[in-house]
Amino acid sequence: LIELVEVTRVYPLPSGDVVALDRVSLTIHEGEFVAIMGPSGSGKSTLLNQLGCLDRPTSGDLFIRGKNTREMNDRELTGLRLNTIGYIFQRFNLIPLLTAYENVEYPYLMKHREPDYTGRVDSLLGMVGIDPPMAAHKPPELSGGQQQRVAIARALVNDPALILCDEPTGNLDSVTGRQIMEMLAELHRKGRTILMVTHDAEVAGFAERTIVMKDGRVI
Amino acid sequence: LIELVEVTRVYPLPSGDVVALDRVSLTIHEGEFVAIMGPSGSGKSTLLNQLGCLDRPTSGDLFIRGKNTREMNDRELTGLRLNTIGYIFQRFNLIPLLTAYENVEYPYLMKHREPDYTGRVDSLLGMVGIDPPMAAHKPPELSGGQQQRVAIARALVNDPALILCDEPTGNLDSVTGRQIMEMLAELHRKGRTILMVTHDAEVAGFAERTIVMKDGRVI
Numbered sequence: 001l002i003e004l005v006e007v008t009r010v011y012p013l014p015s016g017d018v019v020a021l022d023r024v025s026l027t028i029h030e031g032e033f034v035a036i037m038g039p040s041g042s043g044k045s046t047l048l049n050q051l052g053c054l055d056r057p058t059s060g061d062l063f064i065r066g067k068n069t070r071e072m073n074d075r076e077l078t079g080l081r082l083n084t085i086g087y088i089f090q091r092f093n094l095i096p097l098l099t100a101y102e103n104v105e106y107p108y109l110m111k112h113r114e115p116d117y118t119g120r121v122d123s124l125l126g127m128v129g130i131d132p133p134m135a136a137h138k139p140p141e142l143s144g145g146q147q148q149r150v151a152i153a154r155a156l157v158n159d160p161a162l163i164l165c166d167e168p169t170g171n172l173d174s175v176t177g178r179q180i181m182e183m184l185a186e187l188h189r190k191g192r193t194i195l196m197v198t199h200d201a202e203v204a205g206f207a208e209r210t211i212v213m214k215d216g217r218v219i
Numbered sequence: 220l221i222e223l224v225e226v227t228r229v230y231p232l233p234s235g236d237v238v239a240l241d242r243v244s245l246t247i248h249e250g251e252f253v254a255i256m257g258p259s260g261s262g263k264s265t266l267l268n269q270l271g272c273l274d275r276p277t278s279g280d281l282f283i284r285g286k287n288t289r290e291m292n293d294r295e296l297t298g299l300r301l302n303t304i305g306y307i308f309q310r311f312n313l314i315p316l317l318t319a320y321e322n323v324e325y326p327y328l329m330k331h332r333e334p335d336y337t338g339r340v341d342s343l344l345g346m347v348g349i350d351p352p353m354a355a356h357k358p359p360e361l362s363g364g365q366q367q368r369v370a371i372a373r374a375l376v377n378d379p380a381l382i383l384c385d386e387p388t389g390n391l392d393s394v395t396g397r398q399i400m401e402m403l404a405e406l407h408r409k410g411r412t413i414l415m416v417t418h419d420a421e422v423a424g425f426a427e428r429t430i431v432m433k434d435g436r437v438i
């Protein structure tokens with residue numbers, strides 16, 4: 001499904017270049033459930049951003065279903081991101097002025113060009129334990145874990161084939177965290193490809209294999 | 220040191236009042252190391268904000284060293300927050316336009332009215348594994364765990380007697396997380412009072428006792 005070939009990502013900063021990814025090569029097959037672990041600052045989020053086409057390499061190539069992303073125009077990439085890929089960001093990236101409901105509905109609106117009359121948004125929010133009264137709140141009015149769960153529902157609203165999660169249970173108690181992992185495991189059983197950054201070995205245990213990073217390299 | 224008596228905190232929202240804390244009474248003694256656990260949304264962060272005088276109760280009373288906070292004026296409360304209490308927020312709350320170094324120095328500046336010539340800021344950043352080149356970066360240029368570590372250094376810069384941590388290791392790999400916990404344990408050995416929200420039982424193990432919350436009550 002996804003192939004990285006010698007991908008390097010450098011962040012040029014006044015105080016000196018940061019090599020976040022250092023000639024990383026790896027292949028993710030359709031339907032895999034892969035965990036990504038490694039010390040803080042080792043490049044996990046940067047790797048996920050590359051795999052999810054949110055960011056381009058400084059050098060090296062990224063192939064999606066055999067096609068090199070360098071040959072894709074913005075429309076193609078946007079289509080990929082909207083229809084095929086769901087993101088659960090480490091910092092959630094919810095829109096503070098929209099309610100939880102509106103945050104989850106947003107990608108649906110962008111894809112279907114009309115509000116959700118199917119009840120999908122409500123049902124997804126219910127699955128992550130956010131009831132309708134809570135869904136009317138804005139992110140600043142929600143607890144950390146409630147925000148995280150809204151971010152998870154949003155990532156799934158367009159039923160993406162590829163799901164990218166960056167510390168999906170970081171702010172959740174173990175019971176809620178387990179429920180979320182069961183949900184992801186179920187989606188995996190139904191054929192979705194899941195790439196998950198986590199520092200929790202128990203959470204990594206839900207994956208089929210684990211990629212370990214260190215200083216921008218896969219070890 | 221701190222005493223809560225029948226503290227209730229209600230968030231009034233258009234969709235209906237949220238009772239985040241429901242008649243909570245508890246006492247924290249000088250030099251204790253207390254963990255606070257409970258499901259997502261159970262009121263842990265709200266409780267921490269009350270204990271740290273960042274927020275006032277809707278009803279009930281809060282006593283610091285025997286004095287009722289209702290009788291404290293803003294100057295007194297500000298003094299408390301600046302000199303006595305250190306906060307590690309769940310969302311870090313770093314200032315995105317300042318470098319990591321400047322973020323940590325900020326409370327020092329506010330307290331001493333002059334820059335840090337003692338090297339304390341550098342040494343604290345070193346203790347949390349942020350070297351000088353990294354300290355020149357701004358929060359958006361740092362990984363999640365690096366931001367968390369900067370937030371920890373900032374909380375400690377004025378050597379507070381009371382340290383409040385809201386999920387201090389949520390974004391850290393287990394090795395770095397352990398280093399942070401050793402640091403907090405050391406501060407506790409030296410007499411600091413530590414109140415720590417965590418959903419990680421292993422992290423809670425560093426504390427002397429655990430308060431468990433559910434639906435805004437201590438159970």
Ligand SMILES: Nc1ncnc2c1ncn2[C@@H]1O[C@H](COP(=O)(O)OP(=O)(O)OP(=O)(O)O)[C@@H](O)[C@H]1O
Binds near residue numbers: 140146171259309
């Ligand atoms: N600023 C706010 N305005 C309105 N409601 C709020 C606000 N902050 C929190 N709440 C609500 O109060 C309740 C308790 O929130 P709190 O943040 O204390 O929970 P928590 O235990 O820290 O959760 P988590 O483990 O998810 O961080 C939640 O239901 C939340 O939606």
Ligand SMILES: Nc1ncnc2c1ncn2[C@@H]1O[C@H](COP(=O)(O)OP(=O)(O)OP(=O)(O)O)[C@@H](O)[C@H]1O
Binds near residue numbers: 038
């Ligand atoms: N936008 C950015 N600009 C500059 N440097 C960055 C940026 N984002 C990340 N970095 C740097 O790149 C390196 C890798 O960051 P990354 O966020 O991928 O690490 P991570 O493994 O996700 O860490 P964590 O576990 O702490 O979230 C870090 O040293 C970080 O400081």
Ligand SMILES: [Mg+2]
Binds near residue numbers: 044166364
């Ligand atoms: Mg990260």
Ligand SMILES: [Mg+2]
Binds near residue numbers: 144
């Ligand atoms: Mg919280």
